[in-house]
Amino acid sequence: MEKSIFKYILRYSARQQINLTILAAISFPFVYAFYELPKLIINKAIQVNPEDFPRPFELFGIDFGALGVPEVGQLPWLFSLCALFLVLVLINQGFKYVINVYKGLTGERMLRRLRYDLYGRVLRFPKSTFRNMSQGEIIPMITAEVEPLGGFIGDAYSQPSFQGGQLLVILGFLFAQDWRMATAAVALYPLQLYIIPKLQKRVNLLGKERVRLVRQLSDRIGETVNGVEDIHVHDTSRRERAEFARRLGTIFTVRYKIYRQKFVIKFINNFIQQLGPFFFYSIGGYLAIKGQLEVGTLVAAITAHKDLAAPWKELLNYYQQQADARIKYEVVVSQFEPVGLLDAEMQEQEPETDVALVGDAALVNVKLYDDQETAVVDGANLKFSLAERIALVGPPGSGREDLAMLLARLVTPSAGSITVGGADLAKAPEAIIGRRMSYVGAGGFVFAATVGDNLYYGLRHKQLRANIDEAAAQEHDAATSEARAAGNSVDDMRAEWTDYAGAGTDGPDALAIRALDVLDMVELTSDVYQFGLRGSIDPKSEPQIAQAVLRARMRLRERLDADETAGHLVERFDRALYNANATVGENLVFGNPVGDAFNMDRLGENAYVLEILEKAGLTEKALQTGHQIAATMVELFADLPPDHEFFQQFSFISSEDLPVYQAILGRVGKDHLDQLKPDERARIISLTFLLIPARHRLGIMTEEFQGQILEARKMFAENMPENLRGAIEFYESENYIAASNLQDNILFGKVSYGEAEAASRVGQLLSDVIAETDLRETVVRVGLNFHVGIGGTRLTPAQRQKLILARSLIKRPDLMIVADGLSSVDPATLARIVERVVEEFRGRSLVWLVQLAELAARFDRVVVMRSGKIVKSGTFEELNGSGDGLANLIEDKA
Amino acid sequence: MSLNEEVELLRNVPLFANLEPSKLKLLAFTSERLTFRKDQDLCTEGDMGDAAFIIIEGECDVLISTAGGAMTSVAKAKKHDFVGEIAILCDVPRTATVRALRDVTVLRISKELFFRLVREFPEMAVQIMRELAARVERTNSQLARALGRASN
Structure with a gap:
C-alpha cells in the first residue's frame, strides 16, 4: 500500500482531485467580482453627483452604451448593481455547495476503498500475524480510526487550492488597491508559518500516542469479555477495575495534554492575528496623527486584514488536519503490512478450469521454525499417492499438528518444498488450496448463520450466476458502479454462490440429499432433525411441506385414537373443549400470537383481553383466581432464598x-378486590392466565370457570377489532400454524402433564409418524435452517466439530487433512466417524492425525512422526508387528 | 385432586408425618403427579435413578430378576408407600423393578428435592433409617423362612 496518504489519494482519486481544483479555479473570478462589486456600488452609484446621471451603463470595463443599451438614471444604476450582487451571492454559494458535495463524494468513496483494502489485507494476513495482533486492535483501525480520513481526503488537494486561491484573490484585490496596506496585512504571516508547525508537531505526537492507547484499551475490553469466566471464578474484578482505571488515567492525561497544547496554539495564533490591528492602530495611527498617512487608507488596511482572516484561518486548520491525517494513515497502514502477507494474486486468481489434483503429494526436506527459532518440523520427507488414506501418528510435540498445517498451507515452510498433485503449495492459488483440498483443525469456526449456511460454506467460492430474482439483481446492478468506483467487489451476495457441481450434485435438491448423507456420516442427522422439529416454515412459500405436516397431524391423531394407552398422552386442541394442559390464557386466545399485539405472559395488560373478560362477566372471577394464586405463591416461596x-x-x-405481590396481598384482602389499582389488577389477572390446571393442581379451576372461558374464547374470536385481525393465528385442525414450529403443528395439542414418560413416548410417536409420512428428510432440511448463534453457541461443542467436519466432506476435496478438530466427540462415535470417512475417501487422499493405535488400523498407511521428523511409514500390520507395536510408537517412549 | 388433598395424603405417609404443613405443600407443588398405566414400570432394575415415588392411588409389584433371568415378585407397594428411594440415596442402580398392577397415581419427587428435604429436616432422615431397618429385618426373616423351607 502507498506509504503516504497523499500518494494514496492521488493514485485512486486524481481525476476527482483535478476536478475539484478546476471547480475551485472557476469560482475565483466570481469571488473577485463579489469583492469588487460593493466598491462599485458605493463609488459609481451612491457617492456620485446625481447630476452626472443619466449616463451609459458600464461594468468591469465593459461599456454597455457602446453595445446599444440606453443611458440610465442613478436609481436604476444602483438597483442593477444590487441585483448583480445578489446573483453573485447565489453563484458563490452554488459553487460552495457543488464543491462540498463533490468533496464528500470523493472522501466517502476513498474511505470505502481504504476500508476495503485494509479488510482485504486482513484476509491475506499469515496465521502468525494474529498471534501478535488482536481483534481489539484490528477492529478499531478499520472502523473508527480511518473514519476521519474520509473527511480529510475530500479536502486534501482542493482545500489548499481553494482557500489558497481565495487568499491570493483577496490579496490581489488588496494589492490592486494599495500595495503598502496589503503588505502590512500579511506582514505577520511568516511568523505564524514558523511557530505553528513547531507546536503542532508536539500535538501530533500526543495524538499518535492517544490512538495507540485507545487501541490497547479496546484490546483490554476484548480480553475482559473473553476471560469473564475466569474473572468470576477467581474474584479478580477488583484488579480488572484497577487495571482499567489505570489505562483510562493514562488516556485522560494524554487527552488533557492535547487540549492544553491545542489551546496554546489557538492562543498564539489568535494573538499573532490580533497583532496586525495592533500595529495598524498604533503605527498607522501615529503616522496619521503626524499627517503622513490618510485615515481612509488606514481603515481600508484594517478591513483588508479582516477579509484575509477567514481563508488564512482555513489554511492553518487544513495544515493541522493534514498533519493529523498523515499520521493516522501511516500508523494504520504500517500495521497492515506484516511479513509474509499473502500475494493478492494468489487469493483473487480464478483458474480457467477446475482441475482435480491427481498423482502424488511430496514433502521434501520440509522445515518449520517457531517464534523461538526452534525447528518444530525438522527436515520431514514424505511421499504419498493422492489415492492413499494416511494415519499420521506421533507423541505430543512431535510436530504432527505443524505438519498438518503445512500440508494445508495454513503456514508456509521455513525451508523445503511441498507439492500436491504437481502444484507447488508455496505458489498455488487459494482456488486450488481451498477447493481441491480441505483441512479440519482445532481452529475450526462456526459462523453466525444457519446450519445449512455453515455446511455449504466450503462450496461458496465465487458468484456463479446473476440473481434469478430480477428486481434484486437490478438493485444490485444499480449499486455496482459506485462499488467499482471505490475499487470494491462487485459480486452479488444474494445471487447464486453455492457450487453444486463441486459437491457432485446438479442443484439444490440433489445437494440437500447429499447433505443428509454427510450429516449421517458425522452422526449429526438426529441433532438436525431435532432442530427441524423446533423449526418453522413459511407455509405460503412451501405449501407442499405444510401439506405433509398436516397429513402427519392426521396420522398422529389416528395413532392416538387407535391406541388406548397412548390416547392420554396428548390433549388435542378442540374449539369446543377446554384444554387442561394449556394455560388459561392459551385457552382464551386459542391460537398463536403473531407479532407483539398479544404477549402471553402479560395478557392482563391487554385492553382487548380485559374488554372480553368484562363482556363475559369474568373479570371478578379472574381477579379472585389471580389473588388466590398470588397468595399460594407467597405462602410457598416466601421463605426460600431469592436465587x-x-x-x-x-x-x-x-x-x-x-x-410486590406480598405488598399487594397485605393491602388488599380477597374480599376487597375493588381496591386494587389498575396496574395491580393487570398483574393479578396476568397470573390467572398463566395457570395450567393439569400441572399446577391448585384446585381453583372449576368446571364452571372452564365453561365461562370457552364462552369468552368464542367472543374473543368473534369480536376481534379490525386493527388486531391477524395478530392471532387461531387453531384450526385443517390449517397449518405459521407462527408455530413443526412439532407443535404435528401435535396440534399439548403433551399431558400427568402421564408417566409422556415426553419420551410422544417423541417416539412423533418419530414414527414422521417416518410413516416420509417427512423425516423434510424435517432435517428444515433443521438446516436452524440458526447456530454467534460462534455456534447454540450448538454443543461436539455438534460444532461435527458440523465443521461435514463442511469439509461435502465439498469432496481430493486431499483432506484432519487434525485434532474432533476433541469433543466421544471415542466410540469418533471411531465410527473415522470408519465412514475413510470409506468415503476411497480413491482420494486423507491425512488424519489419530491419537489411538486402533483407529490407525483403518487407514492404508501409517506415518509416524517424532521430534519433527518422519521416522516410520508403512501399513498398520507392518508397524504394529515390529517390536513394541504401534501404541508404543505413538506414545513417547524414546 | 388439588394441592390441599395431596398435602393431606402426604401427611399419612410415615416418612413425612412430622413435616410442617407449609413444607408439605411445597413438596407437593414441586413434585410431579403422574399416572402410570397397568404394566408400566415406575423404575427398572439396573437403571440409574433420579427420582423416588409416593403412591397416591393403586398398587404396584416390586420385582427382582433371579439368576435364571425370570422376574420374581418380592413385595407389593400400595397407597402411602414410598418407593425408589434406595437408588437416589446411595447412587446405586435401581435394585428392583416397580411395575403398576393397575392404573397407579404417584407423586414423583426428584433426587434433588428429596435431598433438600432430608438435609433440612433431620426427623425425615431418622424416619428413613427406621423404614430401611425395618425392611432389612423383614428381608432377614423372609430369608430365614426360605432357608428353613429349603432344608426341609
Missing part, C-alpha cells in the same frame, strides 16, 4: 416480584 432454582422452575412469580 433458589425453584423460582425459575415452579413459581408464577419471580423472586424480584414476590415482595
